[in-house]
Amino acid sequence: MAEIILKNITKEYENGFQAVKNINLEIKDNEFVILVGPSGCGKSTTLRMIAGLEDISDGDLLIDGEKVNDVAPQHRDIAMVFQNYALYPHMTVYQNIAYSLKLKKVPKNEIDERVKSVAKSLGLEELLDRRPGQLSGGQKQRVAMGRAIIRQPKAFLMDEPLSNLDAKLRGQMRVEIADLYQRLNTTFIYVTHDQTEAMTLGTKIVVMKDGEIQQIDNPTNLFNYPVNKFVAGFIGTPTMNFFDSECFEENGKVYLKTANGKIELTEEKANKVKEGNWIGKKVIAGIRPEHVMLSDAEHCAFEGEVNVFELLGSNAIVYIDTPDGRIVMNTPHVKRHEHGEKIYLSVLEEKLHIFDPETERVITN
Ligand SMILES: Nc1ncnc2c1ncn2[C@@H]1O[C@H](COP(=O)(O)OP(=O)(O)O)[C@@H](O)[C@H]1O
Ligand SMILES: [Mg+2]
Numbered sequence: 001m002a003e004i005i006l007k008n009i010t011k012e013y014e015n016g017f018q019a020v021k022n023i024n025l026e027i028k029d030n031e032f033v034i035l036v037g038p039s040g041c042g043k044s045t046t047l048r049m050i051a052g053l054e055d056i057s058d059g060d061l062l063i064d065g066e067k068v069n070d071v072a073p074q075h076r077d078i079a080m081v082f083q084n085y086a087l088y089p090h091m092t093v094y095q096n097i098a099y100s101l102k103l104k105k106v107p108k109n110e111i112d113e114r115v116k117s118v119a120k121s122l123g124l125e126e127l128l129d130r131r132p133g134q135l136s137g138g139q140k141q142r143v144a145m146g147r148a149i150i151r152q153p154k155a156f157l158m159d160e161p162l163s164n165l166d167a168k169l170r171g172q173m174r175v176e177i178a179d180l181y182q183r184l185n186t187t188f189i190y191v192t193h194d195q196t197e198a199m200t201l202g203t204k205i206v207v208m209k210d211g212e213i214q215q216i217d218n219p220t221n222l223f224n225y226p227v228n229k230f231v232a233g234f235i236g237t238p239t240m241n242f243f244d245s246e247c248f249e250e251n252g253k254v255y256l257k258t259a260n261g262k263i264e265l266t267e268e269k270a271n272k273v274k275e276g277n278w279i280g281k282k283v284i285a286g287i288r289p290e291h292v293m294l295s296d297a298e299h300c301a302f303e304g305e306v307n308v309f310e311l312l313g314s315n316a317i318v319y320i321d322t323p324d325g326r327i328v329m330n331t332p333h334v335k336r337h338e339h340g341e342k343i344y345l346s347v348l349e350e351k352l353h354i355f356d357p358e359t360e361r362v363i364t365n
Contacts, residue, residue, distance in 0.1 A: 002063055002078070002154035003029045004050060009059035011045050019045040022059070032188045036198035037208035038234070043191040046208075047157050050189065051080045063154070077096040077297055079148035086138045087132040087147075093119075094128040096346040099147045118146045121183070121341075122176075138169045145180065145237065155187035162197065174201055195235050197224070207231050226279050229284060229360040238289045238317060240353070243324040245285045247278045247354075256285050256352070259323035260303045263268045266350050272364035283363065286353040289317065289330035295346035302327055302345040306337040320345065 004027040011020040020042040024182065027033050035043045040140075048054035050061065052073035060067050068076055087096050094115055101111045119125045122142045132140055141161060148156055161177070162170045178201060181188050192198055198205050199219040207214045207230075209221065215227045226232035232240050245256040247265075254270035255262040265273060273279065304322030311334055318329045318337055327345060337343060354363040 003065070004155060004187065004189070005060075005062040006046075006050075007060040009046070009049065009061060010057050011042070011049060011054065012057040018226065020049070021116060023208075023211075023213050025206060025213065025216070027187060027189060030185055030187055031204060032190065032202060034198045034202035034205045035189065035191045035208060036195055036205055036234075037193065037214075039193055041100065041208040042206060042211040043193070044159055045211075047080070047159050047189060047191050051078055051157055052076050052156075053080075077154045078157060079151050079153040079155075080157040081141075081144050081148050081160065081161050083163055085132070085164075087143055087145040088141060089132050091131070093124060093130050093132075093135070093146075094127065094142050096132070096143055097150055098122075100147065100151050114150055118150045120357050121149075132171045136172060137165050141165065141173060142176075145177075149180075149184065153186070155189065156184075158188070158190045159191055161190075163192070164192070170197070177201065196237065199235065207234060209234075217314050225362075225365045226353065227362055229286065229355045229362075232286050232355070232362070236288055238328045238330060240285050240286045240288050241292065241325075241327050242284055242355075243327070244282065244357070245324075246282050247273050249274075249279050249282065254279065256283070256354070258301050263301045263347060263352065264349060265352070269349075269354065269364045271354065276363055278354075278363060282357055282361070284355040284357050286355065287347045287351060289328040291348040291351035292327060292329040292345050293331065293348070294329075294333070295344045297344055299346055300344035301347050304345070305342055306339055306341040308339070309337045311336070318343075342354075 006023055006025040008022050008024060009020060010022050012018050035046060037043055045054060049056050056069050061069050063076060097118060098111050098115050122145060124142055124146060127139060162173050165173060174197060203218055203221055205219060206216050209230050215222060215231050222231060222235045241308055248255055248257060254265045254273050302322040302324055304320040306318060307321050308319040310317040315330060315332050316334045320327045320343055353365050356363055
């Protein structure tokens with residue numbers, strides 16, 4: 001049980017580089033929070049500051065209301081699981097899991113009981129005599145989690161725990177972690193660079209870029225209402241299509257201009273565009289591949305040529321080159337489109353996103 005609050009936290013490394021810039025984050029007791037963002041955006045630095053493995057340059061870190069900036073890691077009662085597992089190679093699985101209790105001089109029979117209970121809950125009972133070198137990646141990951149769980153910490157911090165596993169195992173371990181969270185009912189902070197992992201695992205997702213928090217939200221809102229172009233492009237696969245455009249008004253209706261056509265805005269979006277004085281101005285528009293569909297010459301927003309057609313089973317991804325740039329369509333219609341084929345596209349107007357080209361902040365979602 002732990003409530004963790006980051007207040008204006010900044011990390012400046014000795015070389016003067018600011019890896020984390022003035023971030024604010026409240027993590028409630030028993031909450032599962034995911035930090036996600038591209039490599040180098042400051043996720044590990046943030047986690048390491050919470051664990052006490054890295055000094056905080058500026059700001060306050062509160063655990064259960066107490067400022068812990070200067071509290072040593074072992075006194076924060078937080079367990080961290082690392083990407084590379086960090087197991088002791090010369091110890092057996094049993095000894096690895098038991099180690100922290102041994103250091104605390106917990107009686108042997110109690111250690112034994114707790115190791116066996118943790119091993120059981122993680123399916124490690126048969127492996128207790130093995131050394132890490134004799135384990136698969138998934139098994140090592142489970143041992144690393146067992147080592148964290150046995151301490152019964154106030155909070156678990158996990159730094160890309162699944163990134164060394166193959167795709168299938170990753171999916172499986174993802175479910176196990178979700179299940180573990182349900183059973184332990186403790187605060188979890190989970191770091192990943194993989195937006196799919198974040199979107200499937202978390203209910204509260206913190207999107208970071210260049211040491212700054214971009215948006216904190218649930219998966220549905222991140223997908224539907226990104227606050228800026230970065231979040232819009234980072235969340236979702238294939239990634240959102242962006243194209244340069246201009247807003248214009250005609251007979252009381254508001255449109256986005258494209259090279260070969262136009263897109264009529266819904267009333268709600270039109271109002272936002274008008275309120276912000278965007279009529280006659282350049283904007284960046286965004287539409288997700290799943291909201292692009294086939295059209296005809298008369299009604300299309302884009303006309304272009306098929307470059308690549310990818311069949312994914314129940315749907316197909318089509319890459320189309322248009323004068324507005326590359327447009328990707330994710331379609332349930334798996335009719336094959338040949339390379340070079342001429343194609344007309346329209347978009348689901350209510351799913352259009354419009355961004356300020358200067359600040360890249362959203363004008364309307
Ligand atoms: N000890 C260090 N000294 C200087 N810069 C560092 C140090 N550790 C990390 N960085 C830089 O800080 C930034 C954030 O790193 P990190 O928190 O590891 O990112 P992430 O975990 O999101 O990939 C990166 O640009 C990284 O190169
Ligand atoms: Mg990292």
